[in-house]
Amino acid sequence: MPLKPVLSVHEYLDLMNTILADIAVTVEGEITSLNRGPSGHIYFDLGEVKDNKKAIFSCALWNYKAQSLSFDLKVGEKVQITGKANLYKPNGRYSFLVDKIAPTGEGALKKAFEKLKKELEAKGYFAPERKRPLPEFPVKIAVITSKTGDAIKDFMAHLGHFGLEIHFVDSRVEGINAINEIVNGIDFINRRHPDVQLIVVTRGGGSLESLQAYNSREVAEAIFSSRIPVLSAVGHENDITISDLVADERASTPTDAGNVVSQSWREGQRKIELASQVLVSTTEQLIQKLQTHLDTSWEQNARLLEVNIEDQRDTLANRTETLTERFALRLETLNAFLKNTLQQLTKDVRWHIQNYKNTERRFHLNTHTFALQLADRTENLAAYSVFYDHAFQRVLTSYRKQLVASNKHLNLSDPTLKLRQGYSILRNADQKIVRSVSELQTGETMQVQLSDGTVTSQVEKTERTSHGLESHI
Numbered sequence: 001m002p003l004k005p006v007l008s009v010h011e012y013l014d015l016m017n018t019i020l021a022d023i024a025v026t027v028e029g030e031i032t033s034l035n036r037g038p039s040g041h042i043y044f045d046l047g048e049v050k051d052n053k054k055a056i057f058s059c060a061l062w063n064y065k066a067q068s069l070s071f072d073l074k075v076g077e078k079v080q081i082t083g084k085a086n087l088y089k090p091n092g093r094y095s096f097l098v099d100k101i102a103p104t105g106e107g108a109l110k111k112a113f114e115k116l117k118k119e120l121e122a123k124g125y126f127a128p129e130r131k132r133p134l135p136e137f138p139v140k141i142a143v144i145t146s147k148t149g150d151a152i153k154d155f156m157a158h159l160g161h162f163g164l165e166i167h168f169v170d171s172r173v174e175g176i177n178a179i180n181e182i183v184n185g186i187d188f189i190n191r192r193h194p195d196v197q198l199i200v201v202t203r204g205g206g207s208l209e210s211l212q213a214y215n216s217r218e219v220a221e222a223i224f225s226s227r228i229p230v231l232s233a234v235g236h237e238n239d240i241t242i243s244d245l246v247a248d249e250r251a252s253t254p255t256d257a258g259n260v261v262s263q264s265w266r267e268g269q270r271k272i273e274l275a276s277q278v279l280v281s282t283t284e285q286l287i288q289k290l291q292t293h294l295d296t297s298w299e300q301n302a303r304l305l306e307v308n309i310e311d312q313r314d315t316l317a318n319r320t321e322t323l324t325e326r327f328a329l330r331l332e333t334l335n336a337f338l339k340n341t342l343q344q345l346t347k348d349v350r351w352h353i354q355n356y357k358n359t360e361r362r363f364h365l366n367t368h369t370f371a372l373q374l375a376d377r378t379e380n381l382a383a384y385s386v387f388y389d390h391a392f393q394r395v396l397t398s399y400r401k402q403l404v405a406s407n408k409h410l411n412l413s414d415p416t417l418k419l420r421q422g423y424s425i426l427r428n429a430d431q432k433i434v435r436s437v438s439e440l441q442t443g444e445t446m447q448v449q450l451s452d453g454t455v456t457s458q459v460e461k462t463e464r465t466s467h468g469l470e471s472h473i
Contacts, residue, residue: 013089020085026176027096028080028104032056034073042066042073046081046096059083061098070119070217071103071112078104082176100176102212109208113215116242120217125224131248132229136264138197142167142228144185149173151204151254155233158258162265167193173203178213183222190227198261199228201243202254205236214241223247233257419451437464 007015029046036042040063047056059081073079083099103112124130145151147170156166169185172178182201189196201223203214213219214234223230223246232247233254244250251257259266415425426434427447434440440459448455 009092010089013087013092016087020087024082024084024099026080026082028078030078031073031075034075039063040066044073046079057094057096059096059098061101065098065100068217069101070116070215071108072115073101077108079108080104080176100179102176102216104209109212109215113208113242116215116217116220117245120220120242120246125220126245134229134231134249134260135197138164138261138264140165140167140193140196141198141200141261142169142185142189142193142196143200143202144169144171144182144189145200145202145254146171146173149204151202151233154204154254155200155202155258158255159262162262164261164265167196172213174206174210174213176212179216179218182213183218186222186226186230194227196228199226199230200233200257200261201230201247202233202251202257203235204254205239211235211239211241214243216242219243220246231257231260233260416451419449425449437462 027046029048031044032047033045034042035044042061044059044061045056046059047054049055079101080103081096081098081101083097086095086097087093088095103109120126141164143152143155143166145155145168147168151173152168159166167189169188171181171185173182186199186201189199201214201219203211208215211234214232220242223232223243229248230246231249231251232241232243233251233256234241234243235253237252237256249260251260419425425448427449428434428439429445431447434446440446440462442459442461444459446457446459448457
């Protein structure tokens with residue numbers, strides 16, 4: 001969209017702020033003036049003299065960011081700031097909105113380090129009782145460092161081959177912008193990978209300025225708030241950073257961090273190898289003892305076996321002779337028993353055959369007698385059938401006559417017949433039949449049923465007579 005040929009002041013400032021809002025930079029310079037407002041905001045000028053030429057611009061650090069400063073801002077102090085430029089519309093003044101600020105130079109950094117260290121120590125960030133033991137046999141580990149640095153190589157080279165699952169979080173390790181990336185890395189692992197057992201924050205050695213990110217309040221608070229234990233391995237052996245003091249455990253170097261993580265695995269491997277050696281040695285000694293014992297037992301048992309076989313041979317011969325005699329006697333007894341049993345079975349079979357023939361003759365005789373009785377009873381049944389048929393017809397005729405008489409009687413009792421003869425039925429307002437003058441009141445509505453319909457009327461007067469009710473409608 002092309003710009004308008006002429007912009008208003010508002011439009012121009014809005015356009016410039018839109019452009020400047022997308023440009024975030026880091027600037028290093030010296031504080032030339034400093035002012036703290038009533039609201040807690042800090043306003044200062046950052047300047048530089050180069051080739052006898054002076055350059056300066058105004059900066060603003062809002063109160064909520066100023067509260068987390070780990071050092072005191074002073075005129076003449078050299079700092080490094082990160083932020084974006086802005087044009088204030090009411091007066092058109094240029095101002096640099098500071099997002100992060102850090103001192104530069106060993107002296108200023110040392111003072112900031114000591115100040116933050118005392119403050120965090122007073123809050124209990126370094127307390128030993130707060131720190132958690134590292135997992136004994138970690139399997140899933142997260143490492144927050146630069147993927148191009150030497151730290152990751154040193155860490156991996158001495159980690160060992162124990163099948164560990166490593167999650168790498170690439171982060172800057174130097175400069176003011178490294179703070180956010182380290183903090184975001186710790187937060188990311190805690191939120192997205194709660195199954196990680198250990199977080200390793202590491203980088204190689206360097207000057208106090210290069211280690212500035214690990215001496216920041218933001219990184220200290222991120223480590224302190226981590227639900228997952230943190231191992232800090234920043235710098236060389238003599239470098240002690242705030243992150244080392246806050247972490248659950250410190251390793252002197254990235255190499256040492258690899259050894260710390262794999263120490264339990266190495267110790268376990270050593271114990272297993274030692275146990276294997278002891279087991280092999282003990283097994284060999286046991287096998288040797290068993291072999292000696294078996295050799296001795298074999299010779300003794302062989303001699304005893306020979307003697308025992310000879311004794312058993314004599315005993316077996318005697319027992320064989322005795323068993324042969326007993327078997328012959330038993331066989332003779334069984335033959336006699338089988339012969340007697342066969343004779344008895346023959347007698348029983350003959351008796352059963354004769355008994356069956358007698359039973360068959362009696363059956364035929366009884367069947368003939370039953371047939372004669374059945375024929376006689378069939379004739380009696382036919383005679384009874386004719387008799388009962390005539391009796392049923394007489395009873396049916398009698399019931400028909402009674403039904404006709406009952407029907408005539410019901411017709412005579414039908415109330416509609418009375419109505420056709422000129423009578424009527426009187427009902428009160430509740431549709432109940434009125435039988436006495438005492439059941440009606442003057443002014444009461446009543447209904448008279450005739451043979452062809454009903455009449456609704458009102459009682460004007462009632463009189464009781466000796467013959468019944470006399471009413472006036």
